[in-house]
Amino acid sequence: MEQEFIERMKEKLLSEREIVAHALEDQNAEFKKIIEGGEKGDEADIASDVVDGMLLQSRGKQDLNRLQMINNALDRIKQGKYGVCLMCKKEIPQARLELIPYAFLCLDCKSRDERRNR
Numbered sequence: 001m002e003q004e005f006i007e008r009m010k011e012k013l014l015s016e017r018e019i020v021a022h023a024l025e026d027q028n029a030e031f032k033k034i035i036e037g038g039e040k041g042d043e044a045d046i047a048s049d050v051v052d053g054m055l056l057q058s059r060g061k062q063d064l065n066r067l068q069m070i071n072n073a074l075d076r077i078k079q080g081k082y083g084v085c086l087m088c089k090k091e092i093p094q095a096r097l098e099l100i101p102y103a104f105l106c107l108d109c110k111s112r113d114e115r116r117n118r
Contacts, residue, residue: 001083005094009101010077016101017070020063027060066102073102085109 076082083092085106092106105113 001091001094005097006077006082009082009097010074012101013070013073013077017067017074020067020070024060024063024067027063069102069104072104076104087113 073082076084083094083097084090085092086104087109088106090106092103096103096107103110
């Protein structure tokens with residue numbers, strides 16, 4: 001894989017990591033507001049706060065997972081293993097990495113993995 005492409009992906013990953021980190025900070029602030037708001041208001045307000053909290057928690061888990069995948073991809077760049085499928089060891093197509101720069105499986109292995117986890 002070309003070093004120029006890897007450097008471009010590294011910049012993209014660093015940018016995405018910053019975006020995700022800011023999103024997590026914002027979610028944390030929103031979650032604090034919900035918690036500090038306590039159980040004020042009528043039952044509808046309380047139920048709304050509970051639902052909002054659950055949505056924030058779910059979104060937070062997704063963002064934490066994405067942050068971990070980004071950090072793992074940055075580690076693979078440092079190790080010289082970026083762009084190589086962790087299962088079959090074949091090169092991941094650049095088009096896939098352009099779309100998902102933290103991808104760690106080629107499309108065939110990802111499809112097999114998804115079928116296996118259904």
